[in-house]
Amino acid sequence: MDLSTQHVLVTGGAGFVGSHLVDRLLADGATVTVVDNLSSGSRDRIADDADFVEADLTDPDALDGVLDGVDLVFHLAASKLVDTDRPHGQFEDNTQMTLNLLEAMADADVTKIAYTSSSTVYGEAPRPTPEDFAPLEPISAYGASKLADEGLLSARAHSHDLTVWNFRFANVVGPGLRGAVIPDFIEKLIEDPESLTILGNGRQEKSYLHITDCVDAMLHIVATADDAMNTYNLGTRTTTSVDRIAAIVADEMDLDPDYEYTGGDRGWTGDVPKMRLSIEKLAALGWEPSLSSDEAVRQSTRELLDELR
Structure with a gap:
């Protein structure tokens, strides 16, 4: 896929990884729309060349009209605090955001999504941990929500016309x-x-993976992997x-x-x-x-x- 010709929507694009991804997409010539509720991201991080929509994806109507003309979605929006004092609420928020996004994509006939999962889906697994390690037993609500989202995406990928790129991150720094x-x-x-x-x-x-390597790896996978469900570890x-x-x-x-x-x-x-x-x-x-x-x-x-x- 040549992203320079694509209109890309980035959820969570005002956050750490998201803002770096947006900058790289713009540098590569893509048209970019950012959706973020700014609960942890900053408007100042978003490049002027990107369109910005302030919205909360837990609202089923948040993406009304936003996905028109979009070719590809990078879904980074999530409640990311592992040691949270509201684990059940975090799980519900993260899965609800993904469900609402998938419904909005179906309504707009958008069939490509790249999702930022996490190494936390593996729990305390033997190392180095391959993508086909099982059983997956996360030890945090955050990890559980990421694994649940992977399940939602996999079900859509295998039962509908949806291509998913699923990234399981190491610790990203920069x-x-x-x-x-x-x-x-x-x-x-x-x-x-x-x-x-x-x-x-x-x-x-x-x-620990530097953010420039992280973004480069994501874009490389999207450009070269073409199964219905493409799951890759990103790390060192x-x-x-x-x-x-x-x-x-x-x-x-x-x-x-x-x-x-x-x-x-x-x-x-x-x-x-x-x-x-x-x-x-x-x-x-x-x-x-x-x-x-x-x-x-x-x-x-x-x-x-x-x-x-």
């Missing part, structure tokens, strides 16, 4: 990221350069521990803080302590990340320091 370990460490060390509080025991270890072949992230951030800030740990083998309820996705299926499609996990963390640290200092 400029504009907030509410995650790298910006958290930077903000803590700006406030107190002498000490750093680390959630858990510091030995949690996961893959390497991992980085929380202690290693702390060391990289401290090194880039030229600091030597003392570490204090909150204890336990995970940072919060629903946290998966160890995660590395197999990307062999993606590699067979002709794509490899340009940065390792450590390199993605270091580059993101430098980019975020420019923003947060």
Whole structure:
């Protein structure tokens, strides 16, 4: 698929991943419409060349007329907080958004959707985790909602004229990221350069994928995979521990803080302590990340320091 000729709708396009995706789509020549309720995204992130619709996708009428002339949907809108105090509400919101979007797409005869799922659908699985690992047993309501959405999309793909590209992300990092370990460490060390509080025991270890690689991988999959349901892991072949992230951030800030740990083998309820996705299926499609996990963390640290200092 040549996206330069397409009209693309991006739900959640005012968020971290969504805004980077919108910028890349526009640079590639696509026409882009963004739908976002701005609950966690920012209007300032959306490029002037994109059309913007402020709407809440939990409203069944939110997309009335919005999908006219759209060729492809990237569905990123979701409640993303893993350690939420309203797990049932989060599950209902996320699945309702996807159901409403699918109904609106059917009404507008839009037959192509790319969906951003998550490594959290696997739960605490052996590593590296391939796409065909089973059973899928998420340990958070967020992961459960992503798995439920995958089921909704799969059912439509196999029973209706719908093509689905389903992306299971590792941890995505880069400029504009907030509410995650790298910006958290930077903000803590700006406030107190002498000490750093680390959630858990510091030995949690996961893959970190830079946002430029993430967007590039998504677009590569959409351009080259053509089954009804196309599920791919997006990540790196390497991992980085929380202690290693702390060391990289401290090194880039030229600091030597003392570490204090909150204890336990995970940072919060629903946290998966160890995660590395197999990307062999993606590699067979002709794509490899340009940065390792450590390199993605270091580059993101430098980019975020420019923003947060």
